[in-house]
Amino acid sequence: MTEVFELTVNGSRVRVETYPDTPLLHVLRAELDLKGARFGCGMGQCGACFVLLDGQVVPSCDTPMWSAAGRTVVTVEGLAPGDALHxxxxxxxxxxxxxxxxxxxxxxxxxxxxxxxxxxxxxxxxxxxxxxxxxxxxxxxxxxxxxxxxxxxxxxx
Amino acid sequence: MTTEREAVWTAGLPRDLAANPILSRWVSVDAGGVISVRVGKVELGQGILTALAQIAADELGVGLDQVLMPPAHTLHGPDEGLTAGSMSIAQAGPAVRAACAQVRARFVAEAARRWGVDAERVTVLAGRIRHGERVTSYGALAGVVDLDVPADPQGPLTHGGPPVLVGTSSPRLDLPGKVAGLPRFIHDLRLPGQLFGRVLRPPSPGARLTDLDAARLADLPVELVRDGSFLGVIGADEAEVTRALETLRAAATWEEHDTLPDEDDLRGFLRSGPHETTEAPATERPPATDRTAERPPATERTAERPPATDLDHPPAAGQPASAGRPLRASYSRPFLAHASIAPSCGVARWNDDGTLSVWSHSQGIHGLRAAIALALDIDAERIDVEHVQSAGCYGHNAADDAAFDAVLLARRVPGRPVHVQWSRRDELAWSPFGPAMSADVQAVVDESGAVRSWRYEVWSQGHTSRPGYLGVPGLLAGAYLERPWRYPAPADPPVAAGAGTLRNAVPIYDFPHRRVTGHRLLETPIRSSAIRSLGAFMNVFAIESFMDELALSAGIDPLRYRLAHLRDARGRKVLQTAAEAAGWGAPVAEGTGLGLGFARYKDKGAYCAVVAEVEAEHEIRVRRLTIAVDVGLVVNPDGVRNQIEGGATQAASWTLKERVRFDRRRITSDDWESYPILRFGESPEISVELVEAPGLPPVGAGEAAQGPTAAAIANAVTAAIGVRVRDLPLTPEAVLAAIESSDL
The missing domain is CATH 1.10.150.120 ([2Fe-2S]-binding domain)
Known part of the structure; x- marks a missing residue:
């Protein structure tokens, strides 16, 4: 069954409804239209989908939504404010x-x-x-x- | 206008412009002054669109910010064949230059006509078309200058002015967006009404679907597509589609067969035949360009008749050679995966008017279009293909296969685009592989150690099964359809295109006698195709390893030994430049060694010499690669450096780590643990010396470093620890085995 999850992504609070085991990467790319984290392997082996989760580098393809709920996510788009580059x-x-x-x-x-x-x-x-x-x-x-x-x-x- | 007349009158134009003579296919100008330059070559991460934009901007007399490089498109842009073989600069460069020079001339002529002045007195600088006080622009004249005209064979091929951007390291135009994480790849493409599809590949190449419990998918929000043993699902929600794929996997029953060769006896497999055997032409080596170069003593002494020695029973290499006695050795490489960081992806839509639109990261969108038309028996004119970027591909990976998957799935939902993305496991197990190869080298030397006679024989699968090869579509899913398209064994490109099995099989050195033979396997269960440099990686590895074996056996320094057999002045300079930059000849620390590798890519492309510094303790560690390269005219120096660095790093990865694994039924190396590639901590320092040859035409850089890097590393391992590994990859196990066998 799907559930509602809340988390903070690049400084904004977001709510998404999905399965608990849906990868964070899918939510970022499909639900939040943040295409910066890329799908490379889906197995946490290559790093193309890395994001910061409460400041730690994690593979978002291998991070289920139940474990990302309530936490703070920063993607490549959020490394610097607005259109600025880090x-x-x-x-x-x-x-x-x-x-x-x-x-x-x-x-x-x-x-x-x-x-x-x-x-x-x-x-x-x-x-x-x-x-x-x-x-x-x-x-x-x-x-x-x-x-x-x-x-x-x-x-x- | 008749085509006959066009054929006659386009004879003087660059090849790609002659084939696509209408100027508006290449260049269009909007009222705002933005100049779109369309090319048939595609961006693969090699920076080709930036280099071609530099050429275009110089010819047009504008800045880079005024030039737009739209993606290749079968309807809107020129057909320039494949983006492959390090040919993009050589093929597209002159065509873009000539097309832009003629566009510029037409704008200048219009301005001159309006002002009533001589066109020769009108200048173009930074986009301003000017005569005295009068100034106009491309944008202002865009509505009146007609570009729907054929290029004029008598017209300019260049405006002839000094280059402004060509020769400079213009930053890549596409990097800011990619570094910002913007949607730039086909995976990010979202079209109106788009659906998502996934294909269930069989469990093994020889498998056939025997039963499908379709009822298990009945309640899922997806459509099932089945055609023979081809299975897929389509739905609106990508997460649901991905989940449904696993249900589909559980619902399918397959009959499997052991069809694959013995991975531990690739030598036997490659040599068992049947083969197509090809002898390299006896004289395709260009004459020495510098007559003042020191003539190798070997050639002078032995330029009489073939040696009478028995080449069939020579001693193994590594043993002392006596004059007139042959030495021999065998080398091999395993199957290699392209292993793109992105899984392949394709998008297709069957339009309401009966046409088909395809989006693909194919290296050859026109070939893909023709292959789809052939596979589905439809008119190619009803198909359009647009290129969308993906990760680097390094050859023929699954890009075309994913596009065809999308076409097959989208047929179920007319009017809706279907976006198909492969899994990592499918990417590593089902993309075509670079073929395994095995080679024997023998040489007869004189009393000084110089080569009198050289014999090279190589066995390989073919190096191309690109879409349309041998008259079949060559698209993966085709083989599993109800009415299947079998794919025959891979072919080799013709010699004029650089060959495949025999690419770089003919040594660059001046040997009095040589014979070079290639054997291409005519039956094979493993699908192979083009991977960066094709046979050159293996052939240069074997030739350059053996040159070191000969040098060491004669007690001659490997650099000196090569120079003594090489008259080609550009080659000598590149070798000497690399050696000098690397400190060749200076003492090195215990356990480290320097090794050399050298070749001229495809015999007429870039010269490249690599010196590897290797540390061999518990493992083989390549500390540094010092590279010299001569690519003729350099369009973008940093672009050439980046291509050489990247090629050398990838070649180091192939050389040290890579090998496609399989049992008799399945490919088993299907993730990054079972198919490891070089990591940051293992990547060598690289320095690149550009040996300038500005008066000579530009040639590509993307593949020049592959073979020389492999040989340099292998030769450095021998220099460091005294053993030779002749079968790639040079894993710690292979080195240990070589040490143990050398103790016997």
Whole structure:
């Protein structure tokens, strides 16, 4: 049976009616029209659907609605207010650290979470924070450079 | 206008413009001055639309912000065939340049006519068309300049001015939207009245549906589609459709058969036949371009007759070679998955007027259209296909199959678009694979170690089963319909298109005698098709590994050994540039090693040399790849770097980790744990040196690094720990096995 769930997504309170085991990713994409979190595997293995759930990086494809209820979700669209870009989004553009771009939403969520707890991380910390994100085009080293750049900009500000 | 006249008069135009001569197919200008440049090539994440926009903007004399690059469309844009084989810049670049130059000339002519001045005295700069004090614009003249005209074969192919954007690292036009998480992919497409569909693939390739308990779906809010062993569900709510798919799975009964080969004996499988055997032409190597280059002593000494040595019973490589004695070794690669990060997706709508609209991330929308028409026996003119972006595909993945799934499901609900998204498991188990390959190399060397005679023989499945190959649709679902379309064994592209099994099988080196033979398997139960660089990955891995084996056996430095066999000046420069940048020859730490790999992609494309620095302890760790590349004219330097870096990283992943797994019935590597790819923590540092050759035509960069990277890593492993692994992937188990066998 379906149930009604309330949660906060990118700062707004939302109510959705769905099955308790419906993945959060489906609700974000189909019900809330937030297409930033991408479907990659549906098994929590690739990171394309990563979001912040109460500040923790989780695969939204593998997060059932019953466990997301009442909690706070931030997607790639909510990393910065309005149409502004988070500094790590800007850094990715500056480093041209993208090829197809399908995996970057999840990478950005991982990177933003890292920069939240460690504003100027070292290279090893960046690599560890991104190791759950798969990228097939091969821009890993550019992404690492971009996140380090975002960190050093933070340190300079 | 007769087509005959067109054929004669378009002879001087670039190929793709001659084939699509009407200018409005390429360029349209709206009253606001926005110039839409339509191309037949598609964005796969390689940045092609940005590079072509640079070319277009330079020819038109406008800024990039005035150019729009709409997606490829079978009705509205030119047909440029496939976006594949690193050919997009070489094919679309000159066509876009010429089309835009002629559009510019027509606008300039109109302005000159109005002002009563000579067109040669009208300039175009930053979108302003000007003569003295008088200024107009593309937008202002858009209503009067007719672009529904054929390109003029006598007209300009370029306006000839100095490049402004070409040669610069223009940032990718599509990145801001993608980085912001905006809906940019086919998965995000939502059309009015759209429904969602899911297809239930059989449990194994040889399975046939024997029974379906359809009553189990009776109460669900979905429509069931069945055609033979093809099963799917359609509904308005994607979550309900996904749930219904599991009910359908439980309701279906299949008869299964063991149809797959023995994964542990791919060598035997590939060599068992029947085969189509092809000899590489004896002289397709271009002549040395630099006559002043040092001539290799080997060639001078041995340019007489074939050696009399018995090539059938040579000693194995790694043993000391004596003059005139052959060495030999065998190499292999397993089946490889494209493994796109996005599962394939397609959308289709059967329109009320009897036409069919399809949205697809296919690499060849015209080929897809023809294949759908063939499969369903309808007129291709009644089908339109629009490209919508997806994740990188790296070759022929399931994009076309997903589109055909959508077509089959949508037939049940005329007027409604149906959006079909594959699962991760289906993506990894049911997309076509890059074929497994096995090769033998033998060489006879003289007393100095120089090659006198070279023999290469390679066995493979074919490298293409793209839509329409061998006269069949080649779409996955077709094989499971009530009236099935069987798919024959995969074919190979013709030599003129770079071949498949034999791609890069002919070494670039100047050997006095060589013979190169390819054997393509004519019967196979595993569907394979094009994956980035086709046979070149394996052939370059084998050739360049063996070059190192020969060099080491002769006690000669591998760089020097290659140079001694290579007259091609561009090749020499690329090799030397990479070696110098990597510090070749300097001492390295214990347990680490440097290895070299080199090739010219497709014999006429980009030159690429890779030096790998590998650390071999508990596992093989590629620390750094130092790469030099010559792609002729560079349109976008950072774009070339990004393509080379990405190709090399992916090749490192193939080389170290990847192997499609299967038992005799099913593909078993169907998630990211059973099909692991390189992670952030394993990705090497990469530096790319662009060896400039600006006077030469541009060639693609996307596939040049694949083979050289594999060989460089394998050669570096040998340099680090003294053992050689000849069967990919170079997993810790494979290295351990090589160490153990070398102790015997």
């Amino acid at each position: 500094r790590v989004q800007r850094a990715l553009i500056e480093e041209q650290a993208v090829q197809c771009g399908y995996c970057v939403s999840g990478i950005l969520v991982s990177a933003a979470a890292l920069l939240d707890r460690d504003p100027a991380p070292g290279e090893q910390a960046v690599i560890e924070a991104l190791d759950r994100n798969l990228c097939r085009c091969g821009v890993q080293r550019r992404v690492v450079r971009a996140v380090l750049r975002a960190g050093s900009q933070e340190a300079a500000e």
